Amino acid sequence: MSKKSLIAYSSWTGNTEKVALRFKKVFEARGWECDVFKIDRKTDAANPPFNFENYDFVCIGSPIMLGLPDLKILELLTKSPLSGHYGQPSIEEFVDLMRKNPKTLPHPSPEKIKEMEKKHPDGKIVPGPKSGVVFVTYGGIHLGPKEAAPSLSFLENELEHLRFKCAGSFGCPGKHGNRATPEWWHGDIRNRPSERDLLRAELFLEEKLDECRI
Numbered sequence: 145m146s147k148k149s150l151i152a153y154s155s156w157t158g159n160t161e162k163v164a165l166r167f168k169k170v171f172e173a174r175g176w177e178c179d180v181f182k183i184d185r186k187t188d189a190a191n192p193p194f195n196f197e198n199y200d201f202v203c204i205g206s207p208i209m210l211g212l213p214d215l216k217i218l219e220l221l222t223k224s225p226l227s228g229h230y231g232q233p234s235i236e237e238f239v240d241l242m243r244k245n246p247k248t249l250p251h252p253s254p255e256k257i258k259e260m261e262k263k264h265p266d267g268k269i270v271p272g273p274k275s276g277v278v279f280v281t282y283g284g285i286h287l288g289p290k291e292a293a294p295s296l297s298f299l300e301n302e303l304e305h306l307r308f309k310c311a312g313s314f315g316c317p318g319k320h321g322n323r324a325t326p327e328w329w330h331g332d333i334r335n336r337p338s339e340r341d342l343l344r345a346e347l348f349l350e351e352k353l354d355e356c357r358i
Contacts, residue, residue, distance in 0.1 A: 146175055146176060146177050147175075147176045147177070147200045147201070147358060148176065148177045148178075148179070148198060148199045148200050148201075149171045149176050149177065149178045149179070149199060149200065149201045149202070149203070150178075150179050150181070150194060150196070150198075150199040150201070150202045150203065151164050151167050151168060151171075151178065151179070151180045151181070151203040151205070152181045152183055152192075152194070152202070152203070152204055152205070152217075152220065153180075153181075153182060153183065153203075153204065153205030153206065153217070153279075154182065154183045154184060154205070154206050154207065154214040154216055154217050155182065155205075155207060156207050156209075156214075157207070157318065157319065159207060159281035159318030159319060159336075159337055160205045160206060160207050160279070160280070160281045160318070161182065162337050162342060163205060163279055163281060163314070163316065163337060163341075163342065163345045164180060164182075164203070164205050164279075165180075166342045166345045166346050166349075167203050167279075167345065167346075167349050168180050169346065170346050170349045170350055170353070171201075171349075174353065176201075179194060179199075181193060181194060183214075183216050183217055183220055184216065185216065187216065187220070189216060189219040189220040189223045190223045192220060196224055196226055196306055196308070197226065199274070200274055200358060201274065201275055201276055201353070201356070201358060202274070202275075202276035202303065202306075202308050203276060203277050203278070203279065203349075204217065204221065204276065204277075204278045204279070204299055204302075204303055205217075205278070205279040205280065206279075206280055206295070206299065207280065207281050207282070207318065208280050208281070208282040208283075208291070208292060208295045211291060211294055211295065212294075212295060212298070213280065213295045213298060213299055217299070218298070218302060221299075221302040221303065221305065221306065222302060222305070224306055226305075226306045226307060227302070227305045227306055269304065269305060269307060270307070271304040271307050271308060271309040271310070272307065272308075272309040273309070274307070274308050274309070275308060275309045275310070275311045275352075275356045275358070276303050276308040276309070276310060276311065277310065277311050277312050277313060277314065277348075277349065277352055278296060278299035278300055278303055278310060278313045278314075279313065279314040279315065279345070280292055280295055280296055280299070280313075280314075280315045281315070281316055281317070281318030281337060282295075282315060282316075282317060282318060283317065283318065283320035283328075283330075283333070284317055284328075284329050284330055285320065285325075285328045285329060286328075286329060287329060288329035288330060289315065292315040296313040296315055299313070300313055311352040311355060311356055312348065312351075312352050314344075314345055314348045314349075316336065316337050316341040316344065316345065317330045317333045317336045317337070317341070318333065318336055318337055319333055319334050319335070319336055320333060
């Protein structure tokens, strides 16, 4: 039986999609089944067209805007029944609730709490044995790769809440409009991700699959 991989990503300008498709190329070259899903505003994050549990390796990708991953991707991860966050409000819902009543911290319903306790009876999550990676594209206008680090850590954390051990994270610059501004940290990024960036993406995933011995 061939191994199964999942690539779930969002892409606003096509940058993240380029990386996702290169990841798909790596899986197919190794004889894996590979399902690719683009997550957008129409996606029902609570009922996505796939089940995380059906895959041996998961890749989660997102663009970065204002220092954060796409909220739809975060919603996809936190609303999965596998997640320790299951039953809690999404980030967007949380912000909306706090704006309406900043003195009230929203909590899951008693029913959802019982479901969470069944999934995690000892209160902790131990990721594995399955693995995955996270990836982002970003502008990095002011601080370069440092601007991607918080989002990558955020995605790593949420992937491990699904009990997939995060084997690594990948980030590369992506075009930000059509301006060529030498003063930006990465300089002119109108043609990025470049072919070199995408080859780096392939090598990154190949190395992680070798490390995981799958």
